[in-house]
Amino acid sequence: MRVIFANHSSAPTNLGGAERSLLRFVEDWQRIDPGLEPVFLTKAPEGTFIKALKERGWPFKAYRFRGWALPSEQPAPAAEQAAFATVDYATVRAMIDLFRKNRPDLVVTNTLVAPWASFAAAALGIPQAWIIREYGDLDHGLHFQVGRHATFRDIGLMSGAVITNSEAMRAHLATDIDSDKISVAYPVVDTDALLAGRDGVPAVTPFPQPNSDLRVTVVGRVEEGKGQHRVIEALGLLRERGLHVTACFVGSWKYPGYDQQLLARARKLGVEDQLVFAGEQHDPAPYIAASEVCVTPSTLEAFGRTTAEYMAMGRAVVASSSGGSAELVAEGVTGRLFDVDDVRTLADALETYARDRALAAEHGAAAPERLSELMAVHTNAAAIARLRAVAETGDGYRLPEIAQYWFGLPAAYASLGATSAKAAVGLLANRLKTRSGAVGRILARPGVVFRRLARR
Known part of the structure; x- marks a missing residue:
């Protein structure tokens, strides 16, 4: 076939x-x-x-x-x-x-x-x-x-x-x-490859501060739609609540300087020293393994591959309640869901784990079996x-x-040196004007012809 x-x-x-x-x-x-x-x-x-x-x-x-x-x-x-x-x-x-x-x-x-x-x-x-x-x-x-x-x-x-x-x-x-x-x-997650890489040494130290209340990893291209800004805002709220949560962002940025914008916002919130931007990494597994909780803060994910990868590696997941991630995470069993329009709900979920790290471990331990059950269905x-x-x-x-004739028309226009039907008519008119008298004059003024036909 x-x-x-x-x-x-x-x-x-x-x-x-x-x-x-x-x-x-x-x-x-x-x-x-x-x-x-x-x-x-x-x-x-x-x-x-x-x-x-x-x-x-x-x-x-x-x-x-x-x-x-x-x-x-x-x-x-x-x-x-x-x-x-x-x-x-x-x-x-x-x-x-x-x-x-x-x-x-x-x-x-x-x-x-x-x-x-x-x-x-x-x-x-x-x-x-x-x-x-x-x-x-x-x-x-x-x-x-x-x-x-x-x-x-x-x-x-x-x-x-x-x-x-x-x-x-x-x-x-x-x-x-x-x-x-x-x-x-469901897209297949290569669990064996992820687990094989979990003991690798990260090229960038993901959590340089050893005494944080919770270690969080976020994997994904750094851009607005992926929601890293929500995590930073949540860290600012948690700081006001007396919690010191650190976050590692793994992924390249689509727009140059966007990471600097995020750092500037973190600086205003007083959490700049709690963030690490690790950049694009060939294998995210060591960064996931170094965390206690992983977050999928995207505005909307059709599936949520990173959510599945977090679960495969036995990590509790905090994910947005819209899109595919919401059907992967079992609320209160393998993680928590939050409202992307209310960053306080993200902060609340992280606070739960920061104050009960054993719960984070418990939810992470339940995640691989949950993922296997889902993957067996689709x-x-x-x-x-x-x-x-x-x-x-x-x-x-x-x-x-x-339809096959129409698909070829733009190439026909281009062969005349034109980039549109109107330009093609103009070029053809110029070529015929001196040769065919009335035909050339008509082609040179196609709008006149159309107006005359419309009046009939």
């Missing part, structure tokens, strides 16, 4: 959760079915994702493209939109050609933000599915060009199946996609069986034949 897997990112500096989960998903599929022929479509230029594909000997094609979920809600200038459309549609045409020459049994889109492989599959009627691991707008601040609900409806229309990474994500999509199409597969094997069934139908949603 040949399956195309489309990914949205080159992962320029490190593999994200979506890439790591996809790699493990395909590895599991090959163990179940050694005859699987995976081919990957991903974004150029080469990053850590392509490096991982090369290490596994998996074939891939890299393309330049954007998506239908973009960082800004303000529309780009028309020339920029046209330029990107030219690139995006050229990518779709290239994918259509690839699929036509080497027809896959199934196309799987591993992202919510870039639909181009899905469009190419629909142009040829190839069975397809989506794996959705993010909210897009609510967690990453992206804006869907046709709106969230219309985007989800389109995904549901084209897909034979949709796989999500949490029950929370399933419920989010089910407002617009037939719930019978949606199933859940498995990759079940999701793989679902996708194989979609492929075996041999038929998928199909766009009208005219």
Whole structure:
């Protein structure tokens, strides 16, 4: 069985959760079915994702493209939109050609933000599915060009199946996609690798102050959506309550200087000396092992991979009550949940553990079994069986034949030296003006023609 897997990112500096989960998903599929022929479509230029594909000997094609979920809600200038459309549609045409020459049994889109492989599959009627691991707008601040609900409806229309990474994500999509199409597969956590690294020596000392009331580790990219600022605010409140809690943040920062902004806020709260920014670490296990409690303070996580990793390593977890982490943590059994809109609830949870460290150990000890039970319910094997069934139908949603023609239009405009339809008309008019008299004059003034037709 040949399956195309489309990914949205080159992962320029490190593999994200979506890439790591996809790699493990395909590895599991090959163990179940050694005859699987995976081919990957991903974004150029080469990053850590392509490096991982090369290490596994998996074939891939890299393309330049954007998506239908973009960082800004303000529309780009028309020339920029046209330029990107030219690139995006050229990518779709290239994918259509690839699929036509080497027809896959199934196309799987591993992202919510870039639909181009899905469009190419629909142009040829190839069975397809989506794996959705993010909210897009609510967690990453992206804006869907046709709106969230219309985007989800389109995904549901084209897909034979949709796989999500949490029950929370399933419920989010089910407002617009037939719930019978949606199933859940929790990302696999490599517990053995985590436990093997727990005794490693941290490259950065995570907790230089030995006499704190509680040691807290937070793993994740340092940015506003990941919520490190909430932990700092909570430490400030705990200081007012007479508690000295230390925190270690493990992860790179997306925006230069953001860590300095956090430190400046910590300085105002009088807790700067209680923080350590360890930066990006190849293995977070030693930092988790050095803590007593771990925190997932994100505004919204579709799954909460770090939450699962904390639990696998036997740590009590304090996590936000929204998103996937809330279904992993058993309140009062393996950790505590807090309201992201009220940092006092985070401080309260940490205070509970700071004043009763034995409770933190008790909740941490219960976490691995809880995680194992959850992982046994939503498995990759079940999701793989679902996708194989979609492929075996041999038929998928199909766009009208005219779609292939439209996908080629931006390239036709570009061949004239234009970046938009209006510019293409202008260029064509200039080329014909001196040759064809009236035709050239008409083409030079297309608005006049349209107004005359409208009056008829």
